[in-house]
Amino acid sequence: MTEIIKKNNPVKQTRTMILDVSAKLFSQYGYNGTVIRDIAQALNMKAGSLYYHFDSKEQLVLEVLTIGIENIIDTVQREVAALPKNCSSKEIVQAATKGHLLALLEKGDYTSTSIRNLGQLPEPVQAEVLVIRDRYEDMWRKWLLDAQTNGEIKANVNLKVLRLSILGVLNRTLAWYKKGELTIEEIAGMQIGYFWDGVSA
């Protein structure tokens, strides 16, 4: 089923390729649905060999998740940092949205596992991931609070529900996005547009 990719990538380090394949399989079949033998087979290796690079399956998934979330944070921060000074809150939120979707949909194997299945992972993994995720949500808390403070967002809007709704829309995009139909920029523009300006005539 899963093609063998090791021989086609003689440059990449084995450790990195194990992470890539693990991310892909975890993302597709879940943590409990992915077995060490599948990961090894996709790399044309034997199961036992992976334990030279990783202590356990649990450590492997934790590393995949950590890379995924930090990837989102980096991409979002880069998009926001590229904005001109004195831009509006809407522009910041739009840039953050684009960054979030870019990381999620283009390098999605690493990120989607934590979004779809965090609750099914071993407890210690959940705890570590939640620390990083909370750091990320703090960034959104700040942007939305700024927007309400400076008057761009109505005073009676519940910022917690708004933040969770925006991130909900973005994360759920994973469930239906198909490459080639709409660009990520187009989707980001529509999604924030609907929240910001509404859809009513």
Add this chain to the structure above:
Amino acid sequence: MTEIIKKNNPVKQTRTMILDVSAKLFSQYGYNGTVIRDIAQALNMKAGSLYYHFDSKEQLVLEVLTIGIENIIDTVQREVAALPKNCSSKEIVQAATKGHLLALLEKGDYTSTSIRNLGQLPEPVQAEVLVIRDRYEDMWRKWLLDAQTNGEIKANVNLKVLRLSILGVLNRTLAWYKKGELTIEEIAGMQIGYFWDGVSA
């Protein structure tokens, strides 16, 4: 871990209690993370006994998922049917939203499995569930098209992205909803309010 519930429910049929417990465990730990022994233990039964009621684990999860989606459809249709004639599209969408969240958050064990983990289930199960889910999405397609046709939704809004975004917000609510903070009606009102009228001042 999971409490034993059989003796406390002498009335309910065993088959129904197996479904209830399975839904709860599948929803929490996923299909591959839930083992037959856990389901049996929660009912103070032995694993082998379940096979008197169900042919296989696969058939069991299929039944849970089918009940879940049909539960959403029924609840949504009831909420919409309770509206007065000649109501606006916004009222219909709001009622559907309330119904969706009611089914999802209050009887969520049955519904959340298919939303969180459909892609990780056995192929035949996925195929059957998608048929019912598509029937449900057709209802939303119609309501949103009506809304755009009668002028309530701006002509340039992409209805597909809007539908997937709305359902995305609703389904993702599972990931953060906590009983007691906000009522389901309040959340439904905010979420559709943000989409419909926007949040900008």
Add this chain to the structure above:
DNA sequence: GTCTATAAGGCGATAGAC
């Protein structure tokens, strides 16, 4: 209907050869 017992195979992980 539920039990005990067990089949038949899959799982994560380890040890030691190369």
Add this chain to the structure above:
DNA sequence: GTCTATCGCCTTATAGAC
């Protein structure tokens, strides 16, 4: 670094007693 071989445990499912 990767292999072979295997340990000990867990998994779904079945057979037959009660």
